[in-house]
Amino acid sequence: MSQQAKVIVQTQDFNVAEEYALLANDISDGAVVNFVGKVRDFNDGSDVTDLTLEHYPGMTESVLNQLAEQAYDRWPLNKVTIIHRVGTMGLGEQIVFIGVTSAHRKAAFAACEFLIDFLKTKAPFWKLEAGSDGDKWVEARDSDEQAAKMWQE
Template sequence: MSAENASNSQHYIAVQQADFDVAHEYAELRKDNRSDGAVVFFTGLVREMNQGSQVSGLTLEHYPGMTEKALQQIVADACSRWPVNRVRLIHRVGTLAISDQIVFVGVSSSHREAAFDACYYIMDYLKNRAPFWKKEVTSDGERWVEALDKDKQALDKWK
């Protein structure tokens, strides 16, 4: 779909249909990187149960241009809060099957606390502020997935 590097050459942000290779993304966070003592990453997958319904697949849609800009801002905000050196953020769109990878967020930093916090922050804000729309195929038919209260409340810890 689209891939765009954030303004910092150490950050990579992509919105794409293609799958990603976790080992490659981890290697990119470590490549020629002698200053960082921590790399933390999260990979989100399509699960077969959600909100009490059996799920057989999902479709992720986004608003090109707006989505990448929102992701860049989330990464920039995380980098302003913690001493983060590298970020790799990939979010897939299109039709996905059970167990397919949806999102990769990887962060490197000198220390583990900053890497963990920045990764968690990016995921919390991505879930709440990035313009993605998720439609699940369930045993009851198709449905658009609404944001959960727990996801909205997760932002409170970052205030």
């Protein structure tokens, strides 16, 4: 890996503006692409009141670092940041931040999409959604699996 990714798993929220500023401070980068995932109020036709994310400490960070390394291998990237929250989060709260920089936009967009697609299918996180129907563990979506398969072709 040509660069070291910034990978953090934490309970506290993150500041998008601060993370963007850290990514955007290199004049050789022509593109900075960010993705922020948030807790929404529905899933699969049911209401959601909050989300609890559990993870496997150590293994989770290792998988996220491996994903970043794969992105560095596939595209000419300068910086990669992955921040993922764990614990209980309310509606509208931020869950995940992915930021990448590159000299060119196509590489930055592709790498950002690749990272979220694989994060959703490969990283050891477990989601427990609370709603009016009670608590339920969320299974991996077929659409997420299909999105990840697209990158393998």
